[in-house]
Amino acid sequence: MSTEQVNLICPKCETQNALVISARKSNYKITCQKCNRDFGSRVVKIRAKNSRQDKRANLRDYSVRVIDFSGGEDLIQFRQSGIADFELRSGDIAAFNYHDNKLQIIQNLTIGRYLSLKSGCSSVTVMVVSLILLLIILSLCVLGKIGSDLSSRPNQAPKPTPDRSTPRTR
Numbered sequence: 001m002s003t004e005q006v007n008l009i010c011p012k013c014e015t016q017n018a019l020v021i022s023a024r025k026s027n028y029k030i031t032c033q034k035c036n037r038d039f040g041s042r043v044v045k046i047r048a049k050n051s052r053q054d055k056r057a058n059l060r061d062y063s064v065r066v067i068d069f070s071g072g073e074d075l076i077q078f079r080q081s082g083i084a085d086f087e088l089r090s091g092d093i094a095a096f097n098y099h100d101n102k103l104q105i106i107q108n109l110t111i112g113r114y115l116s117l118k119s120g121c122s123s124v125t126v127m128v129v130s131l132i133l134l135l136i137i138l139s140l141c142v143l144g145k146i147g148s149d150l151s152s153r154p155n156q157a158p159k160p161t162p163d164r165s166t167p168r169t170r
């Protein structure tokens with residue numbers, strides 16, 4: 001291939017931006033057609049990928065050896081939240097999209113899939129989930145209290161009353 005059109009995903013709004021890439025250049029600067037933000041993209045060929053999951057932390061670490069179109073080799077390392085494995089096979093063409101010099105989107109252009117590293121999403125999800133859990137626990141406590149109040153009232157309250165109010169000392 002000498003030139004090829006690819007769709008690069010904006011790290012900010014995840015819109016696809018069509019770009020013609022050349023076989024001898026790997027680094028591109030794109031202005032998103034939708035949100036007008038600039039992002040950097042590095043289009044490379046995958047040489048090898050290693051990934052290691054950490055089930056307890058729910059993370060996966062990748063180290064990917066890539067071949068730059070200018071001829072050099074490089075190692076790109078990143079970490080994703082979640083342990084699902086993102087496919088990057090030897091020979092695949094991939095784009096690494098950066099915003100503010102932070103890697104945010106990895107695209108496998110060969111199979112048309114992408115991985116978003118935006119950590120904001122997952123921490124928000126964790127917060128929402130823990131908030132919901134807290135609410136459930138709180139409502140269970142309240143319900144439990146009401147329940148125990150209801151069950152303790154008829155047992156405790158009426159019993160002493162007949163004993164006291166009907167003193168058979170006449």
Ligand SMILES: [Zn+2]
Pocket residue numbers: 010011012013014015032033034035036037
């Ligand atoms: Zn955008």
